[in-house]
Amino acid sequence: MIKKGLLKSFDSETYLAAVQIEGSLSVWLENIPTSRAIPASEMTSGRSVAVLLHDAGNPSDCVVVAVWS
Secondary structure (H helix, E strand, O other), X not given: OXXXXXXXXXXXXXXXXXXXXXXXXXXXXXXXXXXXXXXXHHOOOOOEXXXXXXXXXXXXXXXXXXXEO
């Protein structure tokens, strides 16, 4: 399942992100692996991201696969 989210922060050394999933006001997913195909310069706070959830019952099992303005 792919969900839209809002990038809160990104660590370019570890390629891990913190994302707020659209529709979730109080929950942020942290330490989400990010595709290395996305340049670190594109991962700025406030941008929209696509998050691929491998298991809908386990939100920590996901990866950021795209970013856009």
